[in-house]
Amino acid sequence: MRAARIGLTGGIGSGKSTVGQLLCVAGAALVDADQIARDVTGSGGAAIAAIHAAFGADFIDALGALDREKMRALAFTRPDARSRLESIVHPLVGLQSEKQAQEAASRGCPLIVFDVPLLVESGRWARRLDAVIVVDCDADTQVMRVMQRNSLTAEVVRNIIASQATRSARRAAADILVANGRDRSLTQLAGDVSQVAALFGL
Numbered sequence: 001m002r003a004a005r006i007g008l009t010g011g012i013g014s015g016k017s018t019v020g021q022l023l024c025v026a027g028a029a030l031v032d033a034d035q036i037a038r039d040v041t042g043s044g045g046a047a048i049a050a051i052h053a054a055f056g057a058d059f060i061d062a063l064g065a066l067d068r069e070k071m072r073a074l075a076f077t078r079p080d081a082r083s084r085l086e087s088i089v090h091p092l093v094g095l096q097s098e099k100q101a102q103e104a105a106s107r108g109c110p111l112i113v114f115d116v117p118l119l120v121e122s123g124r125w126a127r128r129l130d131a132v133i134v135v136d137c138d139a140d141t142q143v144m145r146v147m148q149r150n151s152l153t154a155e156v157v158r159n160i161i162a163s164q165a166t167r168s169a170r171r172a173a174a175d176i177l178v179a180n181g182r183d184r185s186l187t188q189l190a191g192d193v194s195q196v197a198a199l200f201g202l
């Protein structure tokens with residue numbers, strides 16, 4: 001039987017990574033788009049030659065990785081730099097994700113979960129997915145969790161939330177909504193996730 005391919009998304013602090021880990025424990029294969037993006041822009045990564053050609057040697061550090069600090073500074077003053085970088089990195093992330101998914105499917109894994117933080121924002125994933133899981137919670141809970149996890153101020157977290165898709169846009173993209181507000185304990189969340197996994201034969 002063909003492996004089911006589902007997208008997993010959620011705003012910062014929603015509990016998306018926690019749900020991804022729980023799905024993994026249940027037997028799903030996780031394809032982590034952020035991790036792949038870090039790999040292709042890391043030392044000797046597949047995006048480095050193109051980044052060098054587009055932005056120059058200044059943006060490659062001594063280890064042959066993208067110099068993130070310099071790129072952040074450039075993107076701050078030149079917004080088009082971000083889209084240029086994305087036009088290099090996103091197709092490579094797409095290819096590498098597909099490779100990992102096919103490897104998992106050929107091992108007989110019944111469920112492949114694409115962990116894509118910007119799934120709703122980017123739009124390019126929809127056609128590859130059978131369903132989208134959205135982990136949902138209110139902004140105050142997001143702020144509380146991320147302040148604790150990353151020692152950030154409430155203001156910084158609220159700015160990140162404001163830069164992401166709105167809660168209603170994300171909910172509208174959901175085939176399966178996992179509610180993870182502050183009223184849900186980790187034990188309850190684990191129970192909900194095993195019910196989702198069971199939908200896919202796990």
Ligand code: ADP
Binds near residue numbers: 011012014149180
């Ligand atoms: P995301 O990947 O969406 O940014 P995480 O899964 O890392 O979010 O969760 C953010 C933080 O909140 C983590 O420290 C996680 O352990 C905690 N967390 C997530 N869901 C719950 C919950 N239902 N109860 C208590 N803590 C939670």
